[in-house]
Amino acid sequence: MDRRPQLDPRALPPGTPVGPWQVADWRGCGSYGTVYQAWKQGHERAGPVALKLAHFPEDKRFDRETALLSRIHHPHVPRLLDFGHWRHPSGALYPYLAMEWIDGEPLYAWGEVYQPTSRQVLRVLAQLARALAATEAAGGMHRDVKGDNVMVLPGELRAYLMDFGSGIWAGAARITEEVLPPGTRPYRTPEALRFHWQHRLRRTVRYEAAPAEDVYALGVTAYRLVTGVYPPPATEPAARDDDQRPTTPTRSPPQVLNKRVALPLAVLIERMLAEDPEARGSANSMAEALEEAAQSAGPEADVPLFNAKRAQETPSAFKELSSVAEQKPVHRGLLWKMAPVLGVLFVGTWWLSRMPPSRPVAQVEAQEATEATVGLAHAAVTEPVGSTEVPPGWEGVALDMPQRPLPGQLKPDASGRCPGRNHTSLNGGCWRALKGGEDKCAEDENEYVHKGECYAPVFSRGRQPTSDSAQDAGSP
Structure with missing residues (x-):
């Protein structure tokens, strides 16, 4: 039995060669790719690149992204420098892109x-x-x-x-x-x-x-x-x-x-x-x-x-709002009580108090204080950027599968497997398939649609899911 550690495209150690590039540091992980800072072997003085490596062998999304970027040459679009396939020790081929490093x-x-x-x-x-x-x-x-x-x-x-x-x-x-x-x-x-x-x-x-x-x-x-x-x-x-x-x-x-x-x-x-x-x-x-x-x-x-x-107080206020949003829905009454902390995030509490009840309240994106500002990683890690309450009339429409795990959701192990017999790994989280397809989905507030099928997230013990913690990110 081969007991050698298996390389995971989502967590390559520094020094791993990927084509002509050498991984220097992990920078971010999304649903379909992980971004590393990398250097061209033998050309370190040329500076770093953003190396985006697919999570799945032969992922066609990378072929399409490569083809589109090769058609675009513009000063406000990062340059495509290289593309190819990284051969996993198992023999599987994972596509990658090397792009201009944007440190902004x-x-x-x-x-x-x-x-x-x-x-x-x-x-x-x-x-x-x-x-x-x-x-x-x-x-x-x-x-x-x-x-x-x-x-x-x-x-x-x-x-x-x-x-x-x-x-x-x-x-x-x-x-x-x-x-x-x-x-x-x-x-x-x-x-x-x-x-x-x-x-x-x-x-x-x-x-x-x-x-x-x-x-x-x-x-x-x-x-x-x-x-x-x-x-x-x-x-x-x-x-x-x-x-x-x-x-x-x-x-x-x-x-x-x-x-x-x-x-x-x-x-x-x-x-x-x-x-x-x-x-x-x-x-x-x-x-x-x-x-x-x-x-x-x-x-x-x-x-x-x-x-x-507002700029000075934003980071701590964002963290406070993020903590509340992960535990229970944020209502106008709660926001009013938290006005001393959250007031700097909104134009004024007078506006919130005058909003009609039928209008959804948009939550400000939670910005983690420890988030590093690193080049392409912020773009390739497809993070949802906020959420809105479900608008009137949409309560019976299931949400699209989010592109990252929900807060508290179980994640697959290094081999990509989820612990339960009937659990499936999708977009970095563990999900339980429900019967009935999309037309029967949304009978519960925590049901999501993926390729016409209905799924429910699997959470860690002791964690009760809340609908407001789910952030829409569209279809895969």
Whole structure:
């Protein structure tokens, strides 16, 4: 019997060779890949690269990401340096990508720590829109634009659009079976959510994403950046069959939630969030509008979006909110009681107290104080970036399988196995398959859909699951 330790692609020790690269340090782990800092053997002076290694042999997602990145050459997209396959001692081949190392800050953390102005945010958004325009010009779409997939170099005010693992290009083969393509739920467009609602029980129907959806996701990202909360869900399912009712819930303009947001920025965010895809315009036209606004905006665009006190108190307040969110749902009454700690995270407690009961409260993303700001790791580790309460009308719709384990959920051992006989390892967590398929799912608040089947998470003993701890991350 071979008793030698088996190499796990999720935890390679320093010094492990992967193609011409040598692993230097572990940087982050997502659902489908782990990112390492690596150096080219014999060329250490050339600097580090971000080495992204697949968790599963012959993972087609890496082939598609490689093909898309090879088509895009843009100063705000990390350069693809190399790709290939790492041979495991068992003989299995695991694909890898080597990319330009981006040593910056994740977008939302940058906003909290560096106190940008509206003009600086306009410039960062313009750079991201240019990256999307380049992706569209190459015949592709990103399909997962969000704060976690953006890195900013603070000193240069330079932004990078990261993690094209969910991307696609014209003519590429589909590799998922869900109705909707990969994505993160708070960033879904009205048209995508309406389609999902109408065809959720028809497994043969597939939604085709369009470039305007990347523009919408950029709008959600911008809204979250300048207000600290997500906009309400893009559609109201209860109005789906009523032509007399608007399908888009009322959304507070960014300036209502944050008086410091300059009007040109607020107007363009609202344009990106338009219900009509044509009203959003192309990524190229949006980039031009953002650049023009950054150039012509008045002195009000040079006011920091958040005060210094908020920046100093944010880390501890984030930890407090994260701890509460993992234990039980966060209601407005609790937030009011915690106002001394959480007040700096929101525009004001007066706004929270005046919110109508039917409107979901967006929770601010939990930012761990120990999180390292390291290059591509933040992008490749597909972290959900917050959550919203289940909107009225969606209570009976099962959630998509999250892309990482839920808090307290059991995880498979080093061999990828879960302890229970009927337990399955999915997306880094242990799950129990339920009978009935997707149409019978969602009878319980902790049921999730994966490839048309219904699953329940398996938790450690003594841990009671809570629905608010689940964070939507779209389909795989």
